[in-house]
Amino acid sequence: MTTPPGEDEDSPLAPPPPGFRQAGLALLAVFTLRSAAAPLFEAMRPDLWLVPDRRLGATVTEFALAALAAAVVVLARLERPGARPRGSQVAAAALVVAGAASILCAAARGPWTLAAARIAAGAASGVVVALLPALVGPPERLPPRALGWLATGAPAGLAVGYLGASVFQRWPSWRTGFVAAGAFAIAAGALALLRGERSAPGAPPHLLAPVRRAGVAAISRRLLAGRERPLALLGGIAWALAVSALAAWLPSFLERSRGMPRPLASGGVGVLAVLVGFAGIWAGGRLVRALSAARAPETWAAACASGGAGALTLGMLAAWRPGLYLPALLGALFLLAASAGPLVGALRNALPAAERPALAPAALLAILALGDAPAPVLVGLLSDRLNSLGRAMFLVPVALLAAGALLAAAAAFAQPDQRPSASA
Numbered sequence: 001m002t003t004p005p006g007e008d009e010d011s012p013l014a015p016p017p018p019g020f021r022q023a024g025l026a027l028l029a030v031f032t033l034r035s036a037a038a039p040l041f042e043a044m045r046p047d048l049w050l051v052p053d054r055r056l057g058a059t060v061t062e063f064a065l066a067a068l069a070a071a072v073v074v075l076a077r078l079e080r081p082g083a084r085p086r087g088s089q090v091a092a093a094a095l096v097v098a099g100a101a102s103i104l105c106a107a108a109r110g111p112w113t114l115a116a117a118r119i120a121a122g123a124a125s126g127v128v129v130a131l132l133p134a135l136v137g138p139p140e141r142l143p144p145r146a147l148g149w150l151a152t153g154a155p156a157g158l159a160v161g162y163l164g165a166s167v168f169q170r171w172p173s174w175r176t177g178f179v180a181a182g183a184f185a186i187a188a189g190a191l192a193l194l195r196g197e198r199s200a201p202g203a204p205p206h207l208l209a210p211v212r213r214a215g216v217a218a219i220s221r222r223l224l225a226g227r228e229r230p231l232a233l234l235g236g237i238a239w240a241l242a243v244s245a246l247a248a249w250l251p252s253f254l255e256r257s258r259g260m261p262r263p264l265a266s267g268g269v270g271v272l273a274v275l276v277g278f279a280g281i282w283a284g285g286r287l288v289r290a291l292s293a294a295r296a297p298e299t300w301a302a303a304c305a306s307g308g309a310g311a312l313t314l315g316m317l318a319a320w321r322p323g324l325y326l327p328a329l330l331g332a333l334f335l336l337a338a339s340a341g342p343l344v345g346a347l348r349n350a351l352p353a354a355e356r357p358a359l360a361p362a363a364l365l366a367i368l369a370l371g372d373a374p375a376p377v378l379v380g381l382l383s384d385r386l387n388s389l390g391r392a393m394f395l396v397p398v399a400l401l402a403a404g405a406l407l408a409a410a411a412a413f414a415q416p417d418q419r420p421s422a423s424a
Helices: 020-035 038-048 053-078 087-105 111-136 144-151 153-168 175-195 209-214 216-223 228-258 262-290 297-318 322-350 356-372 375-386 395-412
Strands: none
Touching: 020 053, 020 087, 020 111, 020 153, 020 175, 038 053, 038 111, 038 153, 038 175, 038 228, 038 262, 053 111, 053 228, 053 356, 053 375, 087 111, 087 175, 153 175, 153 228, 153 262, 209 216, 209 356, 216 228, 216 356, 228 262, 228 297, 228 322, 228 356, 228 375, 228 395, 262 297, 262 322, 297 322, 297 395, 322 356, 322 395, 375 395
């Protein structure tokens, strides 16, 4: 069962691996770089001729796709026989390069120069993410408390990127937001180089080797076998699509459709994400424990939280008064954070233990490539087609409600022998 931070009182407090602090800081910096563009959409639009919303969404999609491609390439090279990676130093250097590429975004003079800088920042960030397993070792060897806190690096980075970009874009322009995010990543990489932290002992885990040995076609067939497995995978893709779209377009939606001032629409969202995100992560573990009598408690918890977030997001989009849509937004962010941990457990439990080393990386790649990466540009395309960002944002509740329904169906078809134990 997924254990949130602070909820593993019965587990031994084993010390984290040597590169744990660097891995957590690197994850925080990577997601700060990714999320720095979203609060700057409306300010960038007139300067860079980014009139179609699809071009604005592409700034996030390009980063995500470049990071995914670079991570796959680096992992494949690291897993070759005889490879001797220096995880700590290479990750720190890649983080410095990603920060420098983000600063280059501030020098962009048009959509193509901005795209090139974002792709470079994404590729360097993908190198950092690919080296995280070498820093911390296999996830199953991490203490539960360390694994839980490492998982908070992504939402915390999104919140820091939102808040930092919204604050610094006012002095003197939006370009300062990219400079601030890049400076943070450079400082994190330089600190890691100066500290000289060692990687985790032993060889890094091989994540792609089982996929290559089995073959892509065979892995695809195994992922779609049975009932629970494809339903859980499709639910994860729909959830990732909704979360990525909401993270990219929420500040622009609040500013354009609800008339919220720009600093509040971007910086206020960052503060809300910080406040409710950690509370939601804690509540997700509590929800799993409350449903522990069910056959698949983590899957049911993810389904309930995702469906609830979809309903609240629908209410937020339909309401026009701040007294109605702001509480709905808070509740949706809370439930999205609460659903993240149970969703990871649901996807893990849907895969047979014997095939998990090969199927789990393939499922993660599918979720990132089909849900997370294309979502921002997809909403931009819908906005251009419908001539309304407000109507295009209805993709988010539709995807969340679909994720809730798919995960509920997966829980109904869960095998009794796949129910996680209370100590897992």
